[in-house]
Amino acid sequence: MxxxxxxxxxxxxxxxAIASGCRHFFGYPITPQSELAAYLARRMPKVGGVYLQAESEVAAINMVYGASAAGVRCMTSSSSPGISLKSEGLSYLAGCDLPAVVVNVQRGGPGLGGIQPSQADYFQATRGGGHGDYHIIVLAPGGVQEMFSYTCKAFDLADQYRMTVMVLTDxxxxxxxxxxSMTVNSEQATANSEKPWAVGGVRTGRARNIVNSLYLKPSELEETNLARYEKYKLVEDAEQAHDSYLLDDAEIVVAAYGASARIAKNAVDEARNRGVKAGLLRPVTLWPFPKKAFLEASKHARAFVSVEMSMGQMIEDIELAIRCSRPVSLCSRVGGMVPDPAKILQAIISASQEATA
Amino acid sequence: METRILIAGFGGQGILFLGKYLAAIGMALDRQVSWLPSYGPEMRGGTAQCGVILADTAIGSPLVEEPDILAAMNNPSFAAFEGAVKPGGSLYYDPAFVPEDARTRSDIAYLPVPAAQASEDESLKGLANMIMAGALLKSLPEVTADVIEAAMKKTVPERKKEMFDANMRAVALGYAF
Structure with missing residues (x-):
């Protein structure tokens, strides 16, 4: 190693992205994401790649659309307001079944909001972002090591399912x-799978490929939607991922992702010190949401606490996953404020007392 | 065991760099580390702060709300974070910026480090941060001369020989206080 x-x-x-063989990056600066683009501006030319600062977020996502249609691994990144601008492009990528990796380093909203951390784009990410019936895969790293490894995974999943994969962080x-540790196996670096659907010149005499999301015949459009949802079923079945901490016997299950999960872990430790059987269930995939893990945890849980830097977004997926079979309470800070372990501990203790009463 | 350190001061004092060096010390000691900067408008001047955690097991929250060690490089930081220091903890500060009567607690150790003055006296301009780093290292267990040098090699590559030597000298000076 x-x-x-x-x-x-x-x-x-x-x-x-470099390690995964991505050689096309299109970006636009925004705090707190800018180091990502700045780093690639230095690195991409050294590995023979393209770094392009677009004139806007809208341009950047459409450059991804074009590069992906041409069959190359490509990425764009931004923070919350910039992702809103990219949302039209996300819908088009889905409508054309194109793979892409999009990174959202979330900040407080709505509007221009602020530049401090947030998780308020959960709904936007897990419901796809743009118009129409579609999903994107959403990965939520829990630390810097996972920022690396899940970005690598994002490229593989994107190619495997011909979908946009969003790395949703803060x-x-x-x-x-x-x-x-930033090593990948050599397979990963060359994992650019065959893309027989890609456009980019018919030199071999094959039939021409068309990448398009416009279907004026409703019956045809319906068919593409139905086929896409068959694919989504496969993704929901195969790709749910989560991490757990002291979960096996937990009576109070704290659910949190990303930075919130890091903070919640401290609160879980403190709750255990005080004799409350708390555990942490950390979704790693936000779509597909790890429903199976939540259903499983509901067998021994008396209550759930959703810790979010949002006004109660993930809590809805928890309630759906466990079919409202247990009380789920919310512990949140928003606008760039961050929940502290003491506040989460209080929420755990309250949930425990209410479940007993 | 977990050591939570908060470093605060003016933008431009090398607060984030000091934090990075302490994180490198943690790595050289084979401990888990996290480094979290303030990244607001203060990056362009004003106040800057940085939380560093060294731990034996996986680090949960990277936020340092109750530091075991606080390094206050100016008076506003001293005033803002003195109350946050964990009882029994240590507060390192530069007396050039903090008045004698600023102390309000009896349950923490106050450790004045005249880093700004020393950096001028010893021709280490701009390295008050690393003099402070040297002083802080005394609060960390198992820090040997080898560790100090190994961490510096990670933070200031040896090819920048001139800066490397000056930084090492600043740390040694702070350690000797």
Missing amino acids: SEKVLIKGNEAVAEA GILGQMMEAT
């Missing part, structure tokens, strides 16, 4: 540094 380096989350994502994980 190679030596670990001290690196920012944003930069680990950028290096992961200002804390983007800005923090941790010791990180």
Whole structure:
């Protein structure tokens, strides 16, 4: 194993793109994501890749649309307001079944909001972002090491399912540094799978490919939607992922992802010290949501606590996953404020007392 | 065991770099580390702060709300974070910026480090941060001369020989206080 380096989350994502064979990046600066683009501006030319700062987020996502249609691994990144601008492109990518990796280093909203960390784009990400019936796969790293490894995974999943995969993170994980191992197996680096559907010149005499999302015959359009949802079923079945901490016997299950999960872990430890059987269930895929893990946990849980830097978004998926069979309470800070372990501990204790009463 | 360190001061004092060096010390000691900067408008001047955690097991929250060690490089930081230091913890500060009567607690150790003055006296301009780093290292267990040098090699590559030597000298100076 190679030596670990001290690196920012944003930069680990950028290096992961290089390691995954991505040679096309289209971006536009925005805090707290900018280190990612800055890093690739330095690195891409050295590995023979294209780094292009677009004139806007809308342009950047459409450059991804074009590059992906041509069959290359490509990525764009931004933070919350910029992702809203990219949402039209996300819908078009879905309508054309194109693979792409999109990174959202979330900041407080709505509107221009602020530049401090947030998780308020959960609904936007897990419901696809743009118009029409479609999903994107959403991965939520829990630390800088995972910023690297899940970005690598994002490229593989995108190619495998011909879908957009979003790495949904936040200002804390983007800005923090941790010791990180950035090795990949050689297979990963050359994992660009065959893309017989790609456009880019018919030199071999094959029939021409068309990448398009416009279907004026409703029956044809319906068919593409139905076929896409058959694919989504496969994804929901095969790709649910989560991590757990002290979960096996947990009576109070704390659910949190990303930076919130890091903070919640401290609160779970403290709750255990005080005799409350708390455990942490951390969704790693936000879509598909790890429903199976939540259903399983509901067998021994008396209550759930959703810890979010949003006004109660993931809590809805938890309630759906466990079919409202247990009480689910919300512990949140928003607008760039971050929940502290003491507040989460209080929420755990309240949930425990209410479940007993 | 977990050591939570908060470093705070003016933008431009090398607060984030000091933090990075401490994180490198943690890595050289084979401990888990996290480094979290403030990244707001203060990056362009004003106040800057940085939380560093060294731990034996996986680190949960990277936020340092109750530091075991606080390094206050100016008076506003001293005033803002003195109350947050964990009882029994250590507060390192530069007396050039913090008045004698600023101390309000009896349950923490106050450790004045005249880093700004020393950096001028010793021709280490701009390296008050690393003099402070040297002083802080005394609060961390198992820090040997080898560790100090190994961490510096990760933070300032040896090819920048001139800066490497000056930084090493600053750390040694702080360690000797």
